Amino acid sequence: MGEQAHAERDWAAFQYEIYLNGMTGAVPRMPADLTRLEELAAHRLGPGPVGYVAGSAGSGRTERANRSALDRWQIVPRMLRDVRRRDLSADVLGSRLPAPLALAPIGVQSIMHPDAEPAAARAAAAHGVPFVLSSASSTPMEEVAAACGDGVRWFQLYWPKDREVTLSFLRRARAAGYSALFVTLDTWLLSWRPRDLDQAYLPFLRGVGTANYFTDPAFQAGLAKPVHEDLDAAVLHFVQMFTDPGKTWDDLAFLREHWEGPIVLKGVLHPDDARRAADAGMDGVVVSNHGGRQVNGAIGAADALPGVVDAAGDRLAVLFDSGVRTGDDVFKALALGARAVLLGRPYVYGLGLDGQAGVEHVIRALLAEFDLTLALSGYTAPGELTRDALVRADR
Numbered sequence: 001m002g003e004q005a006h007a008e009r010d011w012a013a014f015q016y017e018i019y020l021n022g023m024t025g026a027v028p029r030m031p032a033d034l035t036r037l038e039e040l041a042a043h044r045l046g047p048g049p050v051g052y053v054a055g056s057a058g059s060g061r062t063e064r065a066n067r068s069a070l071d072r073w074q075i076v077p078r079m080l081r082d083v084r085r086r087d088l089s090a091d092v093l094g095s096r097l098p099a100p101l102a103l104a105p106i107g108v109q110s111i112m113h114p115d116a117e118p119a120a121a122r123a124a125a126a127h128g129v130p131f132v133l134s135s136a137s138s139t140p141m142e143e144v145a146a147a148c149g150d151g152v153r154w155f156q157l158y159w160p161k162d163r164e165v166t167l168s169f170l171r172r173a174r175a176a177g178y179s180a181l182f183v184t185l186d187t188w189l190l191s192w193r194p195r196d197l198d199q200a201y202l203p204f205l206r207g208v209g210t211a212n213y214f215t216d217p218a219f220q221a222g223l224a225k226p227v228h229e230d231l232d233a234a235v236l237h238f239v240q241m242f243t244d245p246g247k248t249w250d251d252l253a254f255l256r257e258h259w260e261g262p263i264v265l266k267g268v269l270h271p272d273d274a275r276r277a278a279d280a281g282m283d284g285v286v287v288s289n290h291g292g293r294q295v296n297g298a299i300g301a302a303d304a305l306p307g308v309v310d311a312a313g314d315r316l317a318v319l320f321d322s323g324v325r326t327g328d329d330v331f332k333a334l335a336l337g338a339r340a341v342l343l344g345r346p347y348v349y350g351l352g353l354d355g356q357a358g359v360e361h362v363i364r365a366l367l368a369e370f371d372l373t374l375a376l377s378g379y380t381a382p383g384e385l386t387r388d389a390l391v392r393a394d395r
């Protein structure tokens with residue numbers, strides 16, 4: 001589907017499709033209220049996978065802070081402003097998108113559904129939504145790229161300790177058509193995650209979520225035997241190189257030198273870090289606390305967003321994730337200055353519940369609700385949203 005067709009999508013029409021299907025007695029397999037997905041997934045999927053996806057760092061305080069930070073903002077709808085024609089399209093990192101939304105990088109999707117990342121990527125591409133592929137995917141990046149077809153795809157880098165593996169990942173990602181690089185800064189170490197610890201559940205140690213590494217020539221060069229002959233040695237090699245807590249701002253020059261497209265730093269929460277990102281020649285940041293999965297007690301992501309937006313000015317594209325569940329959350333993030341939002345856990349629950357169709361439902365429901373919220377609040381395009389559209393509930 002061409003870009004023009006995407007731009008003209010009538011997202012809100014999804015509700016009439018559902019009502020019309022209902023004339024033949026059909027009701028959707030998936031809920032319209034996306035906040036119900038976690039509970040449904042918990043009933044249907046195994047405790048290990050559900051704990052891994054739903055779980056957070058520590059007591060879950062920051063995951064809750066993500067929600068309360070968004071909930072503290074309230075939309076003040078405006079009336080009588082002709083909202084018949086709406087255009088949700090947005091320019092993000094060199095691509096014209098039909099809506100200001102991408103799917104967040106989420107690793108090891110095979111634990112939720114056997115069709116894993118390719119199913120989620122096909123769902124994203126079907127609706128013109130970029131798919132951000134995790135370094136820790138359970139499917140090699142080339143296979144996921146094939147599933148995307150001509151859909152926009154971005155690659156998330158867990159920056160390995162090993163320089164050759166890093167370079168090889170960048171080469172492979174570029175060759176497979178990933179047009180932007182998302183470098184995750186908040187996961188140099190795995191945080192204290194009680195739900196996983198209580199079940200002693202970490203898929204990587206079984207060689208799940210390691211597909212990009214195990215298929216990589218530079219990674220394989222460091223092994224005495226092929227991966228299939230000595231899985232334990234391959235896993236150990238992976239664990240030793242997976243990340244590098246010694247990295248500093250100066251190291252970004254290396255990535256800038258070896259990646260021609262946009263580079264986005266994921267996990268920025270402090271305005272000064274946004275300034276440093278711009279000074280280092282980066283193109284964007286994602287305001288994110290990894291869904292509350294890394295620093296328990298960290299600031300709710302939406303509370304950090306306005307400060308980063310102000311610091312970024314027009315030097316960086318500011319994207320947002322952590323806590324986005326519904327169309328009004330998308331509205332609020334954009335009104336606070338985000339160029340686009342990344343959707344995380346909800347689409348993975350959709351994948352777990354109904355494969356590709358489940359992810360498509362989640363994308364369409366979220367964007368239909370966003371489109372309706374936009375219209376009913378008196379706006380016709382994301383670019384019209386400013387902080388004036390919101391008030392603080394606790395002011």
Ligand code: FNR
Pocket residue numbers: 052053054104105106107134135136156184266288289290291292293321322323324343344345346
């Ligand atoms: C993640 N996230 C993540 N981020 C990243 O850069 N690389 C990754 O491999 C993963 N893997 C991952 C797995 C799971 C199960 C979750 C839930 C999250 C973080 C993700 O990109 C995003 O920042 C969060 O999901 C946002 O929080 P919410 O909105 O999903 O709560």
